[in-house]
Amino acid sequence: MNTGQNRKTERRRKEQLARRRAILAAAREVFFARGFMDATIDDIANRCGLAKGTIYLYFKSKEDLYISIMAEGMGRLRRTFEVLKVHPPGDRGLVEKAFRAYYGFYLKNRKYFRIMFLSNQPDVRARAPQELLMRCMDTGRECMTIVRDLVQEGMEHGYYRKVDPWAVANILWASINGIIMAYEHDPIYREEIVGIDLEKMMMYSLDLVMEGLRMKK
Amino acid sequence: MNTGQNRKTERRRKEQLARRRAILAAAREVFFARGFMDATIDDIANRCGLAKGTIYLYFKSKEDLYISIMAEGMGRLRRTFEVLKVHPPGDRGLVEKAFRAYYGFYLKNRKYFRIMFLSNQPDVRARAPQELLMRCMDTGRECMTIVRDLVQEGMEHGYYRKVDPWAVANILWASINGIIMAYEHDPIYREEIVGIDLEKMMMYSLDLVMEGLRMKK
DNA sequence: TCATATAATGACTCTCAGTCATTATATGAA
């Protein structure tokens, strides 16, 4: 009989998963506080009470850890977007809702964005596990698919003019990212010199795109 | 008399400037080829035939060098935009031209964009000379001012609806950056999975914004 | 020609990612 054996190996797996989660939690704190370059593996190891070598039993590299945190963020994002799939038929303003959902996600999860932006750099990507990166991109694509379907639906109801919903979804996404990036890197300068706060800029951008989308009578 | 003295110290200054330029040229090559993280100062020093220590006589840190290259890029960008200031009065499509100018600049100067994106990361910024960063941002702002004036002009001619030209300029800028960022990080994946190439995406985005801007009869 | 100021050098220090031989722990058989 191998129930005892199974129970034990299962307990072990549970412990390993717990340790993995502990490492991730520590990594999240450290990366959020210091950013990728200033974070150290020793720092992460100390914070979860493990030796440095142990970290490398669970993750291949610093980049692996970093992208794992990004993957976490992408998962959160997908959950945020999945809520949008459920809505009364013929609902107006679906695209506005998607826009606001993404902006709201940003406000609640700012720290993940810095990671997403840095992960665009080829040197970081090159050292990260390819399969993990792919998973992140797929999750992003799923989110975009949801937005595309909302554009499509509004279009079919005649609320928006005839457009390529996939292109529009990508452009919406990219525009918001661009604005966030601009404000992220030096909020004080932005607010003072640009003189428009992020909230206003976002709403202005939303207005502009919606005006571009709207079906003209 | 101190003409001789002056001539000599001036020659020295010229030599120093030449050396500075040589270092920058080497740094540009190395950063373009390897990116910030994978570039080494030894690499840059070897490439311009100087010792590592000499580099530090001319630049305070790796970040100083990096941001200096960015400043170079910002200067190029400004020159690109300044051309737009000269145009026949009542010219239609000024904003399109600005959009295309920025996109064209990207096509010719791709490598600078990776630097601009990475420079948004607080850890890089923190170690860079503050005054140099400020100069870059000011140059960026000047470019944006040019775009704002073009929007303003088109608005006053009644080509565009009543908008905040400054906000529109910022949004245009940010949107293009967002799209570039999306395509920059993994062009192969993008083209294959998204199925829309950068050129088309840009033109689609331009179309959407212009539709949002256009004065409705 | 020599004294002094200025610039260049590269060996050195320090930090940190990643490794691996050693140590500890868990498992399963006798």
Place this chain on the structure above:
DNA sequence: TTCATATAATGACTGAGAGTCATTATATGA
């Protein structure tokens, strides 16, 4: 329970690279 074996954790160690600084070379001017 006791021992043998497999699995996991450890942290001292290695290698690489940013930045420093005592030493060396060069330029200037008397």
